[in-house]
Amino acid sequence: MSTAAGHSAQPIVTILDAMRHHDLFARWFRDPVSFACWCVLLSALFGLTLAPAQLEIFRKCTGRTAPLASGYIEAWLIVGRRGGKSLILALIAVYLAVFKVWSDRLVPGERGTVLVIAADRRQARVIFRYITALITETPMIAAMVLGEITQDRIDLCNGISIEISTANFRSVRGYTLVAALCDEIAFWQGDDSASPDVEILAALRPSMTTMLPDAMLLCASSPYAKRGALYDTFRKYFGQNDAPVLVWRASTTTMNPSVPASVISDAFERDPANAAAEYGAEFRSDIEAFVSREAVEACVIKRRHELPPTKGLSYVAFVDPSGGSSDSMTLAIAHREGEKAVLDAVREAKPPFSPEQVTADFAKLLKTYGLKKVQGDKYAGLWPRERFETHGIIYEPSAKPKSDLYCEMLPLINGVRVELLDHPKLVTQICSLERRTARSGKDSIDALGHEDIANAVSGAVTGLILQDWSGSRAMLEIARQETAAMKANGTWPFPLDNDKPQPITKEWAKGSVEWHRQQRGEIGPPT
Known part of the structure; x- marks a missing residue:
């Protein structure tokens, strides 16, 4: 079989053969019932024939009437937690690396790569451990390994390597990819980008062009908010019969019936919205983007990275303290011009660092702006107050939690009543903020990743505008x-x-x- 959207001639051993063969991978898939729906997905993905009962499962999970006869080279798997995604991705990675023939498209000195990408290396190693076991514990495949297996790479004698990588659009460039497996893509975060999923995918696709029509892009994740590449792809391709991209959505129970029903029912009782996403594979309706990137960038003064202290101006400052081991410690200084808040300076101390030294550095900067006091997080304890006072700065705990500060910053951004520095990380952190609606109806604002800089800036600019200036x-x-x-x-x-x-x-x-x-x-x- 060969089409623009599908695979070239099938290997002698199909992926289902490899999955069931006792000399290959049967040990990992002993319970046929637990993996019945995964077999349907694999059959559709690789252009294998579906039985009538399997076709019903396909229709339920894809919203389509029938799969493309040629299979698919791109698939998005929206599956509940503990549904078996990691093991299946590992199986596909090893199958493509071992049983497909790529040598006719590789030139001398070039290696094809199966790249496993996750939010961090710890998560990527979950799949990599499965891959390592599938290879090393299968004697006929273990003989193909070249040299030592490292923590993030396996080289095979057929010119193919399997590697893990973090979700960074810079680190995934430069490969010749035979497959890219993107794990938990709905939860990718980056300091340099508010949309790392989109940028990483844009970097991956050109690396696969010389390996088509067999190179495969697989993105698997439990769902999250109604935004990002996963949700956009779901909206575009789910239920579209002739679409070249397969979108498969199924609950944990559908894909892995062995998960105890009591575990799932307890989760729904504790938090229905969270459980519907984690186990029911439903996108969350209680989470939405806090502010648009366009609105934030409209407030950025291009090529303004810092403003020096100016005589006659009154400044305010806000600090987000940290103990120095995990989170950054940040400081923002701002002043007011009419009805606008103007951000003058931002500092970030990345962990690990000495809190005493950073406090001294921040105090010195505060004094250059004529400041004798700084506000900060009231939940940080006594140590910020004591250390700042040592350096002649009064530390005042903020009366409001950061969620309230973010809420008060929103109209300033939407009304372009704040001038922000040209600071990409600040813009990214503000854009990553999420609005969550609790069952009580109360909104809270927080971020999926780090937002230390955004917290300090929100405290500074809202402290200016919300003062009584009447x-x-x-x-x-x-x-x-x-x-x-x-x-x-x-x-x-x-x-x-x-x-x-x-x-x-x-x-x-x-x-x-x-x-x-x-x-x-x-x-x-x-x-």
Whole structure:
């Protein structure tokens, strides 16, 4: 068989033959009932004939009437937790590496690669351990191994290697891929990108072109929020009969009937929304993106990476403390210009680090902006207060949790009432924030990954805008900003004596405000 969307001639040994043969992989698939639905998927994927009962399973899990006779070179498996995804991906990886012939498309010195990609190496090794066992514990395949098997690579004598990689669009480039297996793609996160799944897939596809029509892209995951590559592919291809991309969605019970029903029912009782995703393979309706990337980027001042301290400006700062072992410790400094909050500086200390040294560095920066106090997370305990006070900085615990700060930052972003620095990691963290609706109806904002920088920035900018700037305080702030601007451009009509600042009294403040209002024509001159 050969079509643009399918596979070339089938190997003598089909994947079902390999799965059932006692000299190959039968030991891993002893219970036919537990893997019955997986056999249907594998048959559809590799263009094998389905029995009438299997066709009904196919229809239930794909929304299609029948599979393509040629099979599929791209498939997305949306399957509940403990459904058996990792073992099946390992089986497919070994089958493609061992039983397919790739030598006619590889030039001397080139190796084809089966690449297993996960959010981190720990997760990727779950599949890799299955792969290692399938190869080393099957004597006729173990003889194909070249050299030593490492923690992340197996080289075979037929010119194929099996490797693991983390979900990073830079690290997956440069391979000649015979297969890419993307594990738990719905949960991929990245510091450099708000959509690492999309960017990694864009980097993978060109690496497979010379191995077509046999190179295979498999993405498997339990579902999460209604966004990202997994959800977009589901919406586009699920139930589409002639589509070249197969989307298979099935619950844990469907794919692995051996999972105790009591485990699943208990999970639904504890948290129905979470269990529906984890075990029912349903995308979550209680989670949505907090803010669009377009809205955040509209607030970014391009090529502005930091603003130096300026005399006459009043600054605020917010710190997100960390003990130095797992999370970053971050600091944000901002000031106000009219109705806008302006982000001046951001600092991040990545773990591991010395909290004492980082506190000293942050205190030094705060003082350069004329700051003698900083706000921070009230859940950090006493150590931030004690260490900042050692360096002459007052630490004030924030009265609000970070979820509330994020909620208050949203209208500032959507209304373009904040100027953000050109800081890609900050933009990524803000875009990764999620709105979750609890059963009580209360919303909370949090991130799937790290958001230490976003937390510090939200505390700084919302602290500025949400202060009481009404009445005389607002007029004084406007007067102060206009005075600073006039002194800077040389239009200030009074003698400058910066070494002897005039004491700010109520009478002086009232006169200053009235003088500025006269200059703007809001009131007439005094009579």
